[in-house]
Amino acid sequence: MSTKTNFEIPLEPERYELREGAPYRFDLGRRDFFKFLGAGVVVVSVLRPAMVAQESGGGRRRSGDSLPKEINAWLHIGEDGRVTAYTGKVEIGQNIRTSLSQAVSEELHVPLDRIEMVMGDTQLTPFDMGTFGSRTTPTMNLQFRRVAAAARDTLVGLAAAQWKVDPQSLVASNGTITDPKLKRSLDYAALTKGQRLTQELPEEDPLIPAADWKVAGNSTPKVEGREFVTGKHRYPSDQKLPGMLYGKVLRPATFDATLTSIDTKKAEQMGVTLVRDGNFVGVAATSSQAAEAAIEAMRAEWKSEPQPSNKDLFDYLRKNTTEGEDVTGDGDRHDVGSVDQAFSSADHKVQATYTVQYIAHVPLEPRAAVAKWDGDQLTVWTGTQRPFGVRGQLAEAFHIPEDHVRVLMPDMGSGYGGKHTGETAIEAARLARAAKRPVKVVWTREEEFSWAYFRPAGIIDVIGGVSNNGTITAWEMHNYNSGSAGIRTYYEIPNQRIVFHPVKSPLRQGSYRALAATANHFARESHMDELAHAVKMDPLEFRLKNLKDERLRAVFQAAGKQFGWGKSKIAGQGFGMGGGYEKLGNIATFAEVSVDSKSGDVKVVRVVSAFECGAIVNPDNLRNQVEGSNVQGLGGALFEAIQFENGKILNGRLSQYRVPRFSDLPKLETVLLDRKDIPSVGAGECPMIGLAPAIANAIFDAVGVRLRALPLVPNGLKKT
Amino acid sequence: MAAIRLAINGKNYSVDADPQTSLLSVLREDLDLTGSKYGCGEGMCGACTVLIEGKAQRSCITRVGSVSGKQVTTIEGLASGDELHPVQQAFLDAGAMQCGYCTSGMIMSAVALLKKNPAPSERDISDFMDGNVCRCGTYSRIVSAIQKASTTPVAAAAKGGTR
Numbered sequence: 001m002s003t004k005t006n007f008e009i010p011l012e013p014e015r016y017e018l019r020e021g022a023p024y025r026f027d028l029g030r031r032d033f034f035k036f037l038g039a040g041v042v043v044v045s046v047l048r049p050a051m052v053a054q055e056s057g058g059g060r061r062r063s064g065d066s067l068p069k070e071i072n073a074w075l076h077i078g079e080d081g082r083v084t085a086y087t088g089k090v091e092i093g094q095n096i097r098t099s100l101s102q103a104v105s106e107e108l109h110v111p112l113d114r115i116e117m118v119m120g121d122t123q124l125t126p127f128d129m130g131t132f133g134s135r136t137t138p139t140m141n142l143q144f145r146r147v148a149a150a151a152r153d154t155l156v157g158l159a160a161a162q163w164k165v166d167p168q169s170l171v172a173s174n175g176t177i178t179d180p181k182l183k184r185s186l187d188y189a190a191l192t193k194g195q196r197l198t199q200e201l202p203e204e205d206p207l208i209p210a211a212d213w214k215v216a217g218n219s220t221p222k223v224e225g226r227e228f229v230t231g232k233h234r235y236p237s238d239q240k241l242p243g244m245l246y247g248k249v250l251r252p253a254t255f256d257a258t259l260t261s262i263d264t265k266k267a268e269q270m271g272v273t274l275v276r277d278g279n280f281v282g283v284a285a286t287s288s289q290a291a292e293a294a295i296e297a298m299r300a301e302w303k304s305e306p307q308p309s310n311k312d313l314f315d316y317l318r319k320n321t322t323e324g325e326d327v328t329g330d331g332d333r334h335d336v337g338s339v340d341q342a343f344s345s346a347d348h349k350v351q352a353t354y355t356v357q358y359i360a361h362v363p364l365e366p367r368a369a370v371a372k373w374d375g376d377q378l379t380v381w382t383g384t385q386r387p388f389g390v391r392g393q394l395a396e397a398f399h400i401p402e403d404h405v406r407v408l409m410p411d412m413g414s415g416y417g418g419k420h421t422g423e424t425a426i427e428a429a430r431l432a433r434a435a436k437r438p439v440k441v442v443w444t445r446e447e448e449f450s451w452a453y454f455r456p457a458g459i460i461d462v463i464g465g466v467s468n469n470g471t472i473t474a475w476e477m478h479n480y481n482s483g484s485a486g487i488r489t490y491y492e493i494p495n496q497r498i499v500f501h502p503v504k505s506p507l508r509q510g511s512y513r514a515l516a517a518t519a520n521h522f523a524r525e526s527h528m529d530e531l532a533h534a535v536k537m538d539p540l541e542f543r544l545k546n547l548k549d550e551r552l553r554a555v556f557q558a559a560g561k562q563f564g565w566g567k568s569k570i571a572g573q574g575f576g577m578g579g580g581y582e583k584l585g586n587i588a589t590f591a592e593v594s595v596d597s598k599s600g601d602v603k604v605v606r607v608v609s610a611f612e613c614g615a616i617v618n619p620d621n622l623r624n625q626v627e628g629s630n631v632q633g634l635g636g637a638l639f640e641a642i643q644f645e646n647g648k649i650l651n652g653r654l655s656q657y658r659v660p661r662f663s664d665l666p667k668l669e670t671v672l673l674d675r676k677d678i679p680s681v682g683a684g685e686c687p688m689i690g691l692a693p694a695i696a697n698a699i700f701d702a703v704g705v706r707l708r709a710l711p712l713v714p715n716g717l718k719k720t
Numbered sequence: 721m722a723a724i725r726l727a728i729n730g731k732n733y734s735v736d737a738d739p740q741t742s743l744l745s746v747l748r749e750d751l752d753l754t755g756s757k758y759g760c761g762e763g764m765c766g767a768c769t770v771l772i773e774g775k776a777q778r779s780c781i782t783r784v785g786s787v788s789g790k791q792v793t794t795i796e797g798l799a800s801g802d803e804l805h806p807v808q809q810a811f812l813d814a815g816a817m818q819c820g821y822c823t824s825g826m827i828m829s830a831v832a833l834l835k836k837n838p839a840p841s842e843r844d845i846s847d848f849m850d851g852n853v854c855r856c857g858t859y860s861r862i863v864s865a866i867q868k869a870s871t872t873p874v875a876a877a878a879k880g881g882t883r
Contacts, residue, residue, distance in 0.1 A: 093819025093856050221815060228820035229808040231755020231795030235821060238754035246749070287749055289741055364759050364767055364821045364855045413757070413821030414855055445760040620815050624858065628818055631857025654764035654853070662846040665859045 072126030073143045075104065075151060081175055081189030083108060083115045085144060088128025088388060089136050090120035091411040092419075094684045095621045096136045098223045099216075102617060103141045106208060106216040107148035109172040110188065112223065120387040120409030130386035132417060132511060134583035134682025137617060141680060145207050145216075154199045158191045210615030210676040219620030235413050236383035237368035241438040244370065245273070247431040248291035249441065250281040250298060251451065254647030255508070257302035266297035273435040282427060284435040288442070307647040308506040314355055314459050317480045321501045332484045337495030342474035346465030348534040353461050354523040356482055356710040357641035358454040358507055360652075362659055365413020366448040371428035372438040378405045382425040383412035390422030397426050398433070416632070417511035418452055449652030454642055455512030456505060458482020460523035464531045465495075472531065472546050477523065481505060483516025486582045486689065489524060491546040507644060513629070514685040517582040518636065518692060522710055525578035525693030529700065539577060539697065540565055551612055551675075552581055555588040558671045559610035563590035572597055573605075574702025578693030584681035585613040589630065589690030591666075593698040600718030604634060604666040604695055611687050612673035614680045619672060622683050626670045629687035634660045637692035639714045658714075724788050728753070729797025739785025744768045746784045747794060755795035755824045759853065766852030769825035769832075770794045776832035778851075795824035798831065807831050810869035811862070818856035826852050830866045839870050 075085040085104050091097040101115045108115075118124050120131075152172050159177040160167035163184070171178045178185040210217060227233040252259070259279050268274055272285040272294045281298070285291040308316045343349055369382035378398065384390045387407040395402040407425065424441045432439040443451070458481045465474035474495040479487055481503035488498060512518075532542035540560050547553055556579055569575060572595045579588030592606040607630050616622055639658045643650040651657045692710055700706050705717065726733040728751065735750045747753040747770070756779055759767030763778035770779045771793040798805040804812070807830050817823045826849070833840060833848045840848070845863050854862065 093821075095818065219815075221812065222817065222820075225812050225817075225820075226804070228817060228823050229804065229811050229827060230799055231753075231824045233820065234754065235757075237758065238748075240752060240754075287741075288745055289738065362855055364765065364819070364853065365757065366759075412819065414819040416855070442758065445762075624815060624818060624861065627860060628857035631859060632855065653762060654760040655762055659853055659855065660857065660859075661851075661853060662849045662859050662863070665846065665863075668860050 073140060073147050075147055077188055077192045079193050081187055083110055084118055086118045086125040087140055088120060088125045089140050090131045090409045092415040095222055098220055099617045100141060100144050101223055102216045102220050103144040104148045106213055107145045108152050110175045122387050122391045123406045127388055130389055132385055134685045138681045146201055149205045149207055150199060150201050155188055155191050159186050216617050220618055234410055235365055236381055236410050237365055237442045239370040239381045241370060241372055244438040244440055245284040245435050246288040246291045247282055247284045247428055247439040247441040248295045249427050250295050253302040254304045257304040260303050261301045263299040267294040270294045275431055275434045282431050284431040284439045304647055309645040310643055313457055316506055317459050317503050320504045322504050323501055332500035334488060334498040339474050339476055339495045339497040342495035343465045346473050347468045348466050350530050350534050351463045352527060352530060352708055354708045356458050356519040358457040359636050359640040360449055360454055360642055361416045361418030363414040363418055366443040366445060367424040368442040369424035369428040370438060370440045371432040373432055376400055376404055378429055380425045380429060381408045381410060384409060384419050384422055385415045386420050390425050393422045394425055394429060416513040445654055446652050450649045453508040453510040456482045456509040458519050462523050462527045464527055466531045466535055470535050470537045470542050470545050482519040485515035486517030486520040490549055490552055490581050492548050514688045517689045521580045521689040522692040526696050529697045551586045554673060555586045555610040555612050558673060559588040559590050559608050562669055562671050563608040572702060574698040576694045576697025576701050578690040580689055582686040582689055585683060585686035587611050587687050587690045589694045591694035591698045593695060593702055595702045595717055600716035602713045602717055606667040608669045609687060610671040612675055613683045614678035615676045616672060616674045617680050622672055623670050625683045626687040627668050630691050631660050633688045633691040634664055636710060637695050637712060639711045641711050641714060724784055728792045729794060737784055739783060741784050742780050743782040743784045743787055744779040753794050753796050757821055757824060766829055767822050767825040769828040771828060771832055774835055776829045795828060807869045810865040814861045814865035816858055816861035816865040818858055822854045826862055834870055
């Protein structure tokens with residue numbers, strides 16, 4: 001049986017995880033600097049420092065590199081018995097603050113309410129590349145279990161030494177070490193009192209198997225949930241410092257524009273701090289309204305070259321591949337067997353082209369930052385998935401060492417892969433430098449739509465060869481631009497040619513929840529139905545005939561059973577499926593659609609997903625992630641698309657860009673397969689990938705129309 | 721600029737502001753009531769929802785000058801001391817959030833809905849709440865939470881809205 005427990009997967013899924021340098025380089029004099037002082041009473045466990053190469057960051061790694069093996073995490077047990085666990089990972093709605101606390105609680109045998117997670121603070125937490133790629137559960141959760149287990153063993157050792165007994169005879173439970181024989185006990189606070197102990201993680205330390213978990217494996221509610229329902233939690237955009245000003249930056253007329261002239265006379269008379277530094281023009285004022293008014297009072301001229309528009313998008317993508325000139329070596333090619341020969345002898349050969357549009361993340365909290373200077377020491381609170389990456393950007397922008405910069409990441413209002421960069425951090429810091437006061441910059445929704453980055457658009461050509469008995473004999477797939485995450489097929493096919501073609505993107509593009517796996521699964525799983533149709537086979541039977549992977553088979557079978565696959569349907573009703581394997585998780589999603597023959601309206605009525613990601617850490621949160629993936633996925637599947645023309649976004653407002661709402665909500669059913677024998681992996685991304693093909697296949701099933709472009713029905717079926 | 725008298729969460733304030741300023745920016749910047757969120761600035765996402773005289777309104781498109789003398793309730797004013805409003809409690813119990821950024825606005829809209837319709841159907845909830853966006857996609861949990869709160873007798877009574 002295939003269990004896919006090897007975590008050293010190739011890094012290709014992170015192709016588009018943005019690691020940009022600073023967009024501005026400001027001319028600042030060198031100043032004296034001082035080092036931040038580290039705090040901490042007792043460090044119980046410290047891992048070896050992250051690899052130097054990792055620390056330097058910046059450069060994009062070549063595809064095929066494995067993820068760093070050293071995952072850093074540490075925890076303190078204070079003299080009061082309270083546990084503080086430190087990680088560079090951040091909380092963006094995926095609820096890892098809760099799941100990581102569960103991991104610590106489980107192995108350390110300490111109640112959840114005595115654990116505090118310190119996350120994404122570059123001064124206090126270990127280096128971390130960033131919170132992306134569904135890496136937290138397979139790496140950080142495991143690491144916290146190991147760290148907590150080592151901490152527990154250290155405490156047991158302290159108690160054993162004090163009592164002069166064999167550590168094996170002692171029991172750790174509920175924050176206390178007990179000697180059952182002599183009926184005596186010491187709580188963690190008593191054991192840590194006066195200690196200054198540093199313990200490295202041992203090579204091997206057996207962990208509690210998932211089958212025996214007591215805290216992990218439970219549906220622990222969101223820690224600090226009360227702060228959120230009372231409005232008390234302070235997101236990055238809610239941060240406020242004494243004397244703080246509000247900043248606003250002048251945006252160019254188009255992308256890639258150069259400022260040729262500007263008249264700031266009126267703005268200067270409005271009592272604001274004005275900064276003009278190359279292409280950067282911004283103000284800081286006592287209110288956001290005053291800052292906005294000053295920007296509006298400016299008259300600026302910009303120049304830029306003509307730029308592509310999305311009406312020519314797919315033509316443009318085909319013509320602008322960067323193969324051969326791509327110094328990062330991002331081109332990707334997978335060849336097995338003799339594809340051409342297999343196609344010529346196939347009973348059926350089906351060829352089709354699928355496309356996906358650029359879409360926006362639309363995190364409900366836009367980018368935000370508050371920056372404060374103390375001499376040449378910079379502190380920034382900002383919403384980002386990469387606090388250490390943003391620290392690097394700030395150091396670069398202001399020509400200061402990284403240890404002069406502290407970035408803190410308060411739990412933020414979501415990201416979905418869209419907040420890897422530090423635009424507002426840099427803008428706020430630049431304005432704060434000039435104003436000599438703290439400055440907050442919060443992007444408007446329009447700024448977020450235009451000046452963030454997008455999920456890549458793409459073209460995917462697929463050819464499948466199949467024999468009359470339903471065996472797929474050959475598969476060829478070419479992806480232009482959208483990315484290579486999930487590009488490989490998990491179906492058993494002897495002859496394959498799979499190629500990713502990088503393209504010079506007409507828009508700034510980057511990561512997005514599940515990255516290109518959504519596009520590649522849309523193409524592959526749609527094409528599976530096209531092949532099944534060609535040989536007149538049931539789509540589920542056809543998939544299972546060509547699929548050996550037990551875990552994937554299991555989710556397809558479980559979702560099919562829950563869905564009632566094979567049941568009869570009425571006119572306008574259609575059933576379809578899609579599924580696959582991504583970020584170490586397995587998903588199968590079945591959809592029911594209803595098509596109104598008069599209006600052409602397509603309604604997704606019911607969505608059933610079966611998901612398996614190893615041992616389940618928190619069932620309710622996992623269910624929440626699967627449901628959320630399907631709801632968010634509705635947008636990209638049905639109607640989301642960025643419209644752009646000559647360097648401008650045309651639909652960059654929420655009134656012009658449709659996102660899924662209550663009225664779009666299908667009936668959601670989620671089947672979770674708990675594999676306690678398999679290490680836990682992430683769940684924030686994989687569940688999204690089955691939905692779009694399931695809907696496309698269901699629409700075909702309903703009305704016999706094959707839609708091959710995402711979004712499928714931005715204007716209903718008739719007008720597509 | 722003018723002194724504008726505001727009644728928020730049962731407390732009186734006087735703020736020096738242009739009457740044309742949005743209520744949301746006054747709440748957040750002048751009064752440091754940051755529970756109401758900015759999401760779109762055009763009344764399309766509901767993250768800034770507050771109750772004005774018990775009715776759900778988008779504070780980002782509400783001029784502060786227009787609410788002078790009216791009773792405004794924000795998320796900060798919903799709980800009674802340590803006791804959560806039943807809708808807040810229902811959101812917690814249903815795990816009806818991921819990042820939680822939409823939660824304030826969702827709860828305020830839900831309170832207004834239950835005040836108007838103490839026992840809403842799923843369809844009623846969907847219709848009333850359609851202007852509130854949750855990008856994390858927790859809608860089905862929010863529907864459950866509202867239904868759960870609707871069976872809590874006190875939610876249907878006078879607790880919603882101004883106190």
